[in-house]
Amino acid sequence: MAAVDDASKKRKREEEEESEEERKKAKKPVRVWLDGCYDLLHFGHSNALRQAKELGDVLVAGIHPTSEIEKHKGLPLMNDEERLEVLKANKWVDEIVTDAPYLTSVDFLKKHNIDFCAHGEDITILDDGRDSFHEVKEAGMFKLIKRTDGVSTTALLGRMLSMSKSHHSKTGGGESSNFLASTRKIVQFASRRAIKPGYKVVYAAGAFDLMHAGHVNFLKQARELGDFLIVGVWGDADVNARMGGNYPIMNTNERVLNALCLKYVDEVIIAPPYHITSEMLASMKVDLVVRGTSPQVLLPDEPDPFRLPKEKGIYKELQSKFELSTGQIIARIIERRLEFEKKKALSEKKAESQKKTCTVIPDEVDKNAE
Structure with missing residues (x-):
């Protein structure tokens, strides 16, 4: 009788395992959207991409074309081809959409079969002052991820702006990290x-x-x-x-x-x-x-x-x-110095006044950590 019970339990376990395996196979991959300018893409951007990828199965990165960036934010430092080349190389990106609008709409996300979008705490603003994610927030399709402290494109611009010939020295200068x-x-x-x-x-x-x-x-x-x-x-x-x-x-x-x-x-x-x-x-x-x-x-x-x-x-x-080359990038900055100084000041002002409207998802440092 005990042998029959054991066999029955074993059969039940096997059926449960098969059922669980079938459920996993049938499960629809969660597609996460993270858009951006990705101008002078650095490890802060990459950390956001990494965090977004951990929220689902497939990470779709949307990159704004220069025309959209110029309208809402100002001309980017790198052109479309340069920005795309670096984004394509990122290890966490599965797919790229190259015509991402600055306004992230529900219809646009559905068009690309996106379950929800993610973004860092430095929320982007449209040229009319509205939050570029207001529509998807209202639809419950938005998640806020932790910004990487201590790095930003604005800070890097500050360092490069100090790279004019009058600032060259053996000991360096500019903004520290x-x-x-x-x-x-x-x-x-x-x-x-x-x-x-x-x-x-x-x-x-x-x-x-x-x-x-x-x-x-x-x-x-x-x-x-x-x-x-x-x-x-x-x-x-x-x-x-x-x-x-x-x-x-x-x-x-x-x-x-x-x-x-x-x-x-x-x-x-x-x-x-x-x-x-x-x-x-x-x-x-x-x-x-x-x-x-x-x-x-x-x-x-x-x-x-x-x-x-x-x-x-x-x-x-x-x-x-x-x-x-790095020198050529710096030359671009110096050539447009006044424009970037104004952009840097506006970015710092926005960062100071910006209020968080969503709960930030903590950055998982190590799922296997003791």
Whole structure:
């Protein structure tokens, strides 16, 4: 009799497990919408994308065209193609809609089969002063996510505005960073991939300051040359010693997080030696070293940092699709200095006066944390 009961219980458990599996298969994926300008996309934007992705199954990122941004906010720093290139590389984005209107409507979300939209606490305002999410809020299709403290495009603009020639100095200047790096944040952003036997490992080192379309396209090409891409992000002292002025605009921790956000990047080395050594190549199991085609900036009488991989025949230069540099971005800012100073002041004023109208969903730091 006990054996019959045990068999019956086992059968019941199996039926329940099969039923649960069928329910999971039948469950409709939750599609989350997160739109933005994604101008000078940084790790604060990426952290919002990460949080939004955790709220559902599929993250659809809507990017506003320049025409919409100019109407409601002012001309963006980066053009449509440059902004899209960086957004496409983000590891948390599943789909992209390139004609996202500034006013997020219920009809537009339904058109793209969106369950709800998410946004940070820095809510966008239409040119007539209305909240651009007022319609979806009223429909109960809006969730507010935690803003990343210590970083904003406005703050980066402030740092770049101080980069005019009158501000160049060995000690730097401009606005300091209020972002506090933590191991938790690095873990949230880091890839879980590892080097496996037989993998071709590619190494790319650089400053990667203000991660832009030129950097992203270069890293995409680098990843295509192998199975595992390691990116070395040079430390602040190494970059500043060679570039001078207030370079780098973003500090080491900020630049590392920017690199970790890219789906092409498998591992990041924080502040590696500027000159590649045989020990580095051996410890990282590097098969190929790549760099871009921009001119190297070296100290007086400094030897070529890439001498060793060149001698070993494992060196290759890659031409990015985008002829863009951090210096060119700064030149754009200086050219439109008055416009961006006004935009920066308005943004700071809005941040001070803005009242929160929704409950912020806390940022899950680690679901497996003890």
